[in-house]
Amino acid sequence: DTGSAAAIPINEVDIAYVTPVTIGTPPQTLMLDLDTGSSDLWVFSSLTPSNQVRGQEIYSPTKSSTSKLLSGHTWSIRYGDGSGSRGTVYTDNFTIGGLEVKSQAVQAALEVSSSFTQEQSLDGLVGLGFSALNTVRPSSQLTFFDNARPNLDEEVFTADLKYHATGSYDFGFIDSKKYAGNITYTAVQQSPGYWTHSLSGYSVGSGAFHASQISGISDTGTTLLYLPTAIVTAYYRQVQGAQNSQYYGGYVFPCSSTLPTFTFGIEGARFTIPASYINYTRISPTSTTCYGGLQSSSGLGINIFGDVALKAAFVVFSGTNPPRIGFAIK
């Protein structure tokens, strides 16, 4: 089997990408954020208090003839950005881009944090991390990829996220039309459950490449690129008027500043993030101060290769044994 679905930016700065999925019989369509940095599949539902729902599509298990309550099971998740949700669990038929998993654990939200309520274009998440991170108790549940894997033509899924445009996620095959040249693979450490791997180094603009193993997670659910402070300060030293703002919680600069590109290495390959991706957003609609798409990871305890980096490449998440991750120019 294979599947292929769109990855649609939910706003004009690509804060997150959503993908249409169907749940149940007859199919209910929701727009979910496919997130390689977590492993819970949860949705706004008919059980979510109405004062916490603001425009989202909801999953109603009672309207699905194939839904089953996973009795006595609950879940609760907190993300790195402080958002979170909790609830109960059903199993139901679940499809992404024509790829169906029967009896997928669908975690129905009983409560969501305010940032989810405010994000009206996002109806939930599909965790594509390793199933070890799943929060359902007393028995943890498998991700959509782990459930689909035995039926996939190839044990992979790919992410082709785009800057200010719709990209795609493919399951079970690698579409050679979506990239150029070769795919460079590197080892993944799957414990504790993220797609953890190393960069082989970086360069700023036309500067020299600094070879250095930089361990972090490739996380489609995180918007920005978070790297060690030393690298980030070296980058913004090249930006007129840049400063690390306590007030805004990161590096800001005059929107008119010229930004350098940022290049990261995967083994021997090099991937250059255009300056436009790092000129992330105005700090408010009329401001001339902009917030950077490259920020320090020092407060996170982990480096995160989020969408700002991933959208500069075609990325293969390979569930082979051992798992590996591949990057190609596109």
Ligand SMILES: Cc1cc(CN)n(C)n1
């Ligand atoms: C909702 C959400 C997902 C993620 C990345 N895994 N973050 C940081 N926030």
